[in-house]
Amino acid sequence: MPLPEQGAGIAAERVALAAALGKVRDQISSGIDSALRRGATAESDIFAAHLALLDDPELLAAAENDIAAGRGAGFGFRRAVRAQCAILAGLGNQLLAERVADLKDIERQVLVALYGEPEQGPELFDASILVAEDLAPSALTRLPRGKVAGIITAAGGASGHVAILARSLGIPALVACGPSALALEQGQTLVLDARAGLAHPRPGAADLAAARAEIEKLEARRRMMQASANAPAITVDGVAIEVAVNIANADDAREGVAHGADAVGLLRTEFLFIDRRDAPNQAEQTAAYQAVLDALDGRNAIIRTLDVGGDKDVPYLQLPPEPNPALGLRGIRTGFAYPDMLDTQLRALLAVKPLSRLRILVPMIADVGELIRLRERIEQLAGEMNLSERPQLGVMVEVPSAALLADQLAKHADFLSIGSNDLTQYTLAMDRCNATLAARIDSLHPGLLRLIAIAVDGAKQHGKWVGVCGAMASDPQAVPVLIGLGVAELSVSPRLVPEVKSLVRGLSRRHCEEEARRLLTLASPQAVRGRVTELWPGA
Incomplete structure (x- = not known):
């Protein structure tokens, strides 16, 4: 320009x-x-x-x-x-x-x-492989997902934001292919195999036939996984693992059910509070939460109380500016700072029916005193509402102190749920919003695995279960490790439920347990991933 x-x-x-x-x-x-x-x-x-x-x-x-x-x-x-x-x-x-x-x-x-010179979008076919010097992350999110079959860039890297976004969107991508990628011509036929890291620019009839056969094979596998998605995920040695779904609203809940989710492992309530001028009232919140439970056809739902602050700003709260928001007023700290708003949300949650299917999850708990304070407040509000039932109450393990004190927390909580995104950033002291650190923030870091092991062991002392609702639960290489560490529930995005269930069914928990403890002795996430690849090559 x-x-x-x-x-x-x-x-x-x-x-x-x-x-x-x-x-x-x-x-x-x-x-x-x-x-x-x-x-x-x-x-x-x-x-x-x-x-x-x-x-x-x-x-x-x-x-x-x-x-x-x-x-x-x-x-x-x-x-x-x-x-x-x-x-x-x-x-x-x-x-x-x-x-x-x-x-x-x-x-x-x-x-x-x-x-005022907006760029013209590329001309796309029904199944286009987009080729570019590099892609802007903002441009990638605006592309019509249904028409993008793959991406090839001359520049970039595996830890770049385009590569990360492509993976999260399920788009096969090859990045950093060099200038030769730009010699590809508009409209030419191309075979892209992102798993093998290859692109065939001039495929012959045999190559195209082989590619179509592989695509059909993958599609058949997807159909097979979807066909068995409603069945429980039971390991080869008979251990049931709950595969739940992370959602933001009732539509997501219905999508999760359609993909075979056993429950909702995390409903983020922020969607009700952001992009508006004032906080939602009790009736509006109850209607939204009830719609989620109604969409689940009898399944349970874990609903997290409001988690704002940090990188999630709600203008009408007028939170004070902070030099390091990730370490400031966020999660339950914000709730305690705005008790009226917290009470409104708790009352709205207590109003859903049946309460036996509701599990309330509290973010950013750092010690048992915060949990006791919240449980007492829930008890007071439930008494005022003349309720005979109480929902289960869980702690989101996001800070190292919560993992280290899991034995104390589990005395007062009904379950623990590991928020691996935040637990990883706080354990490694690496801001997950810092672009320069993206490639180093790996949830299979031995330090993080040790904290998860401590949390699970602490919860077991009181007969409580532990789930994982962060991105780690969706990482195929992390699944056998988490099962080996004793995690009982994995909560993932709706479209990943069939795949994760299929993966679980091919694992032996006893074998996972034996190997997971050995992984804790390794020195780096790269070493962990290398060993996982040897042990579970299909993960």
Whole structure:
């Protein structure tokens, strides 16, 4: 996009840039809200990282310097972005170099906001393999999912946000293929095998026949898994593992049932509170929660109390600005800070029927005192409502102290549910919204596995079960490890339920237990994954 180098006046260019930044900030925030409502945690985390890049003070200061020198806002912003890109690309660190794509995505969005030149989307066939130098994460999320059969990029990397997003969307992708990828022609037939890391640019009749046969084989396997999805997931040595579903609303609940989910393992209630001017009242909340239970056809539902703060902003709460939101007011801490809002949600939950199918999950519990305080409040409210039943109450294990104190928490909780996304970031001291650390945040880190083992052992002392509702439960390589550590429930996205159930049915828990304890002695997540590949090559 050609840009005017000279500005129309310092004041005018400053106003224009501020307006463009505000517009893009609102767009990214809307993207985060939308992803949270759909339960797309990978997408929301990536957009949260983009929001941080947009507000980078060094980037804005460099653009401001160019504006002060008489240059145009767009010209200055592009120069500031490209200077940072050059620094990152020249550091010789692949992880940092891959953040260049995120910066260029921010640049593109700001320039479009400034000059009103939205990009034309690519022409797509019914089953297109999209080829590009690189893709902007924001552009990928706007593509019509039904028409994108695969992605090939010349640049990027396995830890880049496009690769992460493609995996979360279930789109086969090859990244960092080099300049030769750009020689592919519009409309040519191409065979892409992302699992093998290969693309055949000139397939013959035999190649196409083999590819179609493999696609049919995979589709037949998918149909087979779906056909048995409603059956329980029982290991070869007779241990039942509950495979539940992570959802955000009643529509997700129905999709989970259609895919064979045994229960709802996590209903995020944030979708009711975000993107609005005030908090939902009790009746609105009860109607939403009841709709979820009604959609489950007798199955149980774990509903998490509001988890905002950190990277999830609710403007009407007017939470104070924090230098490190992930360590500040979030989860149950926010609930205790706004007791009226917490009481409204608890009353709304206690009003659903039947309460025997409801399990309330509390986020960000750090010690047993917080849990006792909440249980006592639930008891008080239930008494005021003249209820004879009580729902089960669970603790979301997201901070290391909760895992280490699981034996204490399990005395007062009915179950524990490991939020592996947050537990991983707090254990490794790596912000999951930090783009430069994306490839190093691995839930199969031995330190995290040891914490999970401690949590499960602590819960067992009081006969309580432990589930996993974070992304780790959806990782095929993590499933045998979690079963081996004693996890009794895995909660995943709806479309993954049949696959996870099928995987569980091929495992022996006794074998998983024997090997999982050995994995705790390894020194790195790479070593763990390598050993898992040897033990369970199909995972």
